[in-house]
Amino acid sequence: MKHRTICILSGGVDSTTLLHQLVAGGDEVLAMSFDYGQRHRKEIRYAARSSRKLGVEHMVVDLAGINALLAGSALTSREMEVPEGSYEDEAMRTTVVPNRNMIMMSLAGAYAVSRKYDRIAIAVHAADHAVYPDCRARFIEQFDIALKLGNYEQVSVYVPFLDWTKARIVRLGLRLGIDYEADTWSCYQGGEEPCGKCGTCLERAEALEEARNE
Amino acid sequence: MKHRTICILSGGVDSTTLLHQLVAGGDEVLAMSFDYGQRHRKEIRYAARSSRKLGVEHMVVDLAGINALLAGSALTSREMEVPEGSYEDEAMRTTVVPNRNMIMMSLAGAYAVSRKYDRIAIAVHAADHAVYPDCRARFIEQFDIALKLGNYEQVSVYVPFLDWTKARIVRLGLRLGIDYEADTWSCYQGGEEPCGKCGTCLERAEALEEARNE
Numbered sequence: 001m002k003h004r005t006i007c008i009l010s011g012g013v014d015s016t017t018l019l020h021q022l023v024a025g026g027d028e029v030l031a032m033s034f035d036y037g038q039r040h041r042k043e044i045r046y047a048a049r050s051s052r053k054l055g056v057e058h059m060v061v062d063l064a065g066i067n068a069l070l071a072g073s074a075l076t077s078r079e080m081e082v083p084e085g086s087y088e089d090e091a092m093r094t095t096v097v098p099n100r101n102m103i104m105m106s107l108a109g110a111y112a113v114s115r116k117y118d119r120i121a122i123a124v125h126a127a128d129h130a131v132y133p134d135c136r137a138r139f140i141e142q143f144d145i146a147l148k149l150g151n152y153e154q155v156s157v158y159v160p161f162l163d164w165t166k167a168r169i170v171r172l173g174l175r176l177g178i179d180y181e182a183d184t185w186s187c188y189q190g191g192e193e194p195c196g197k198c199g200t201c202l203e204r205a206e207a208l209e210e211a212r213n214e
Numbered sequence: 215m216k217h218r219t220i221c222i223l224s225g226g227v228d229s230t231t232l233l234h235q236l237v238a239g240g241d242e243v244l245a246m247s248f249d250y251g252q253r254h255r256k257e258i259r260y261a262a263r264s265s266r267k268l269g270v271e272h273m274v275v276d277l278a279g280i281n282a283l284l285a286g287s288a289l290t291s292r293e294m295e296v297p298e299g300s301y302e303d304e305a306m307r308t309t310v311v312p313n314r315n316m317i318m319m320s321l322a323g324a325y326a327v328s329r330k331y332d333r334i335a336i337a338v339h340a341a342d343h344a345v346y347p348d349c350r351a352r353f354i355e356q357f358d359i360a361l362k363l364g365n366y367e368q369v370s371v372y373v374p375f376l377d378w379t380k381a382r383i384v385r386l387g388l389r390l391g392i393d394y395e396a397d398t399w400s401c402y403q404g405g406e407e408p409c410g411k412c413g414t415c416l417e418r419a420e421a422l423e424e425a426r427n428e
Contacts, residue, residue, distance in 0.1 A: 098327035102364050106313055106320040113312035134364035142360035149356055150316050150348035
């Protein structure tokens, strides 16, 4: 049976690859991006571009009204500095938007229920686990159960990259023909050009390098 | 230890009683209402009034931007008729906003994490269980686990009325001095006066009657 899948799409490397994978796999796909006032909002334009290229409907959910709720994170507050350096640093904790995946999956789940999609897909992967508790398998599994218990319609959470390295994701993407330079955006700073210094810039460069050298 | 609690407050009988209970119990309380474009938005004014009376900070979270997500429910769409009659009728299913409690608790949970509240309280009760799967103990328990797994800060879900009848809630409220006529709003229609015919009007009248006759 063909799946009807809502793909949570940031416009970065991981979720863009997920979108391509779902389309290649024959799913009926809706791409959903969340505008939560992130500094790197630019990524949403990349999400729109990939969706257009693939002929997938793209929906941007405006969470501006709940910005107050997300205060206290470097991704929403301009007063705080985005820390430079690798994700491994303790300082990267300030990029955690509290409960972000739960919020996005709750909203995507609501839409799935009302429009009869049978799964929501999110591109969490192994490298996220150390810093972000809401990217870990245990959280995803519990959320999946709660989503099924909370609704008559049974919507599943699909996380094919859960145990994948970023390099493995990029290898898949290159096989699927993704032009990562042109079609994705990762930098947390959201400037004209990627800063090349923040955790996500470093991680992205490393994964592309690793995947291409194989 | 004193709890710091976010009370999800619709302005109806149950959540208003919960707010009073939390304040009476000595919690440091923030009341949080959600404006999701519900036809009975009037209830938010009642939520504000109760908060003011109790000297509790009241926050209204604007979910207008995600209204599209909630389409297909009689509570958000003016094209659909609000069914009359009791909650027991199959027709009342159309008042289910998909995944509503999960969305509200995810957002309240995010705010709790960022502002160091240690619990979120929601007034689900026994009479809700038949119609609303996201009011059942199994859902609440799973959500509580997911919320704890998804964040470094451990925020609990507090549901003191989970197994209570509405009449029992009203009895508590009367003891706490709540003037239900003046301070709460239930009707789904949101007209000048309660319609007296929708499920929540009928349920409310029954509970008040039962509580007063004891």
